[in-house]
Amino acid sequence: MPFCFSRKFSSSSFTTVAHGLICLLAITACLMVSAAANAESLTSPDGRIEVSVEIDQTDQHSRLVYQVKVAGEVVIKDSPISFLRSDDAMIGEHVTLASTSETTTHDETWKPVYGERSSIRDHYRSRTFHLEDTQANCPLAVQFRCYDTGVAFCTTLGKENTELKLKEERTEFRFTSDYPAWRTTSAQGTYDKVPLNQLGKNVERPLVVEAGQHYVAIGEAKLVDYAVMRLRSAAGDAPGVVSQLLSEVTATAPLTTPWRVILIAYSPGQLLESNDLFLNLNDPCAIADTSWIKPGKVLREISLTTLGGKAAIDFAVKNNFQYVEFDAGWYGHEYDDASDATTITVDAKRSPGPLDLQEIIQYGKQRDIGILVYVNRRALEKQLDEILPLYKKWGIAGVKYGFVNTGSQKWTSWLHDAVRKAAEYELMVDIHDEYRPTGYSRTYPNLMTQEGVRGDEATPSTSLAVTTLFTRNLAGAADHTICYYDPRVKKNWSHAQQLAKAVCTYSPWQFIYWYDTPLTPLQDGKTTRNRILPSPELEFFAQVPTVWDETRVLQGDIGEYVVIARRSGSDWFVGAINANEKRELTVPLNFLDSGKSYQARIYRDDSTLKTRTQVAIDEQTVDAEETLTITLAPNEGQAMRMTPK
Incomplete structure (x- = not known):
């Protein structure tokens, strides 16, 4: 209890009573100060x-609020957590604290089946606050985890x-100023960059906020059978966002929400280096x-013919690709409800055929190339339980789920169930269109990758692609659909930039060409086809992996530039x-092993070359003590491979 001061009076009955009253008031005041300051940390x-965390009593409400500080500086100020029930009762606005758990510490290192890192440390401290909403007659418990890279919490509700x-759900994230996001x-x-008060509603996550000297990402993890969380501006003039x-x-009941995540860093690069929090x-x-789950590079077969399939497999073998994918049209018109994904019926508007998929699957098996097929949600929703065992029998390696429904609890549950069902038949999955990941590939690593990103098939600007790296890609792998020979490359980007995207954009299944x-x-x-013709720099696509042992973001600014090793x-x-x-970027090579020399093979844009792609290849010897200077014109890129000599 804080120190309490009381004045000494002369000994009369009146003054004795007065003295008692004054002391009582002083003690009461001290207790009130103590209660207000009695936040659990x-x-x-x-x-x-x-x-x-504390119980905030204001305006006849009693709410649990949380606050986040970094090195003593408030980053998220007192923010409440509440829910509106179907009977219009608010849960979380009239709470009493029943109990608080002791602080526990968790520290383990685990190895993912694949990833941006070969090992991941899961190290945090945790406490759970058990409450009772007296007016809503509903118990709730909020579990907080505090990591070196941020804070996460989830709420369990109901009897x-x-x-x-x-x-x-009205989970709030209140900031100390009207920062840009x-x-x-x-x-x-x-993406556009706007102040928090101008966010509006229906904003995607992760939402990255430039909060003074910190970068803060608001997101969610372990979304499996709950509705998707989007974000909106907080009511009134208070800068912040609400779920x-x-x-x-x-x-x-009990119903547990997905994790609400607050990722905190001093730079955009630190955010991206910390994105394994979503997996943890x-x-x-x-x-x-998991021996059947294999990352790799994918070539999309666009002719939908037997000849094209075999040519794609031959190319894959020669160029160190692992998969060939047959996209929309192989079983009929993807938007026609009458199309049957148990048959091989080529859409005549896409290809004259013929397509013998069974022969292609066997041709691929003999050459260790897996075959993937696309199936639109119309067929998935009707035929999932029929096609998965059938595709396993055919020898297909994986399925690309197309135009899936997202957002609602119903379709979120259906989609994750469809991933689990695919695992039963040893089928890998790529989810396309609006789905964004929340870390479920740790639990079911047959979920290889997903779209939820404006990839190169939609011709994003370079600025948007670099913005995506530090926002969307915090949540997990992104199927960016890299192009190479299409005319849009020379018109909007550069060929060396396309090579660099195979490094910068993480996807265990990397679609190239x-x-x-x-x-x-x-x-x-x-x-008019974009023919893949021999060019010296294509060796980089053949050599670059799709999964990694270690990832470093060396430099970067959202929407401007990035260097990733x-x-x-x-x-x-x-x-x-x-x-x-x-830009002229100075890049220290201190990520290399000290004392070793490396042979660096550098792929850069050179507009003076009289070649189709105008990519020059340089070689030099480098070590950890050196610094490279990278000079890039607007919309250019550079790729490198450094091998110990």
Whole structure:
């Protein structure tokens, strides 16, 4: 209790009573000060981040609020957590604290089946606050985890074995100022930078906020059978954001929300280096034998013919690709409800055929090339339980789920169930269109990658691609559909930038040559195809892995430029992408092993070359003591491979 001061009076009965009253008032005042200051706290293992939790009693409400500090500076100020039930009762606005758990510490290092790192440390401190909402007659418990890289919390609501329906979740993230944030309202949309008070509603996550000297990303993890969380501006003039669910949520209690994540760093690069927090908040791998789950590079077969399929497989073998994918049209028109994904019926509007998929699968098996097929949501929703065992029988390696429904609790649950069902038949999955990841690939690593990004097939500006790296890609792998020979490359970007994207954009299944084909015009009957012709720099696509042992973000500014180094074994691959203005970047090579010399093979744009792609290749010897200078014009890039000599 704070120190209490009381004045000494002369000994008369009146003054004795007065003295007693004054002391009583003083003690009461001291107790009130003590109660207001009696916040429970939780610190990160390194002590730098602190989350404090208390019951805030104002305006006849009693709310649990949390606050986040970094090195003593408030980053998230007192923010409440509440829910609107289907009977319009608010849960979380009239709470009493029943109990608080002791602080526990968790520290383990686990190895993912694949990833941006070969090992991941899961180190945090945790406390759970058990409450009772007296007016809503509903128990709730909020669990907080404090990491060295941020804070996460989830809420468990409801009395056991009772039905609970939530109309809204109102989890708030209040900032200390009207900071700018990078906003998009579509998973494949463009971004703009606006103050928090102008965010509006339906904003995608992760939402990155430039909060003074910190960069803060608001996101969610372990979204499996709940509605997707979007974000909206907080009411009034208070700078901040509030959770916005894309549907009602119904469950048999207790109901636990997905994790609400606050990732904190001093730079955009630190945010990206810390993105394994989303994986750590998911359950460990649920698949006992993962030997059939294999990352790799993918060539999309665009002719939908047997000849094209075999040519694609031959190209894959020669160029160190692992998969060939047959996209829309192989089983009929993807938007026609009558199309049957159990048949091989080529859409005549896309290809004259013929397509013998069974023969192609066997041709691929003999050459260790897996075949992937695309299936639109119309067929998935009708035929999932039929096609998965059938595709396993055919020998297909994986399925690309197309135009899936997202947002609502119903479709979120259906989609993750579809991933689990695919695992039963040892089928890998790529989810396309609006789905954004929340770390479920830790639990079911057959979920290889997903779109939820404006990839190169939609011709994003370089600035948007670099913005995406520091926003969308915090959540996980992004199927960016890299192009190479399509005319849009020379018009909007550069060929060396495309090489760099294979390093900068993480995806365990990396689709390359999205619009390109190894077929000759004579073979496919067309002269407008983007032919994949031999060019010296294509060796980089053949050599670059899709998964990594170590990842370093060397430099970067959202929407402007980025330099990322990734290690596979003893080799380092570096990608640099530049957007809006000419830059000269100075890059220390201290990520290399000290005392070793490396042979650096550098792929750069050179407009003076009289070649189709205008990519020059240089070689030099480098070591950890050196610094490279990378000069990039607007919309250019550079790729490197560094191998120990």
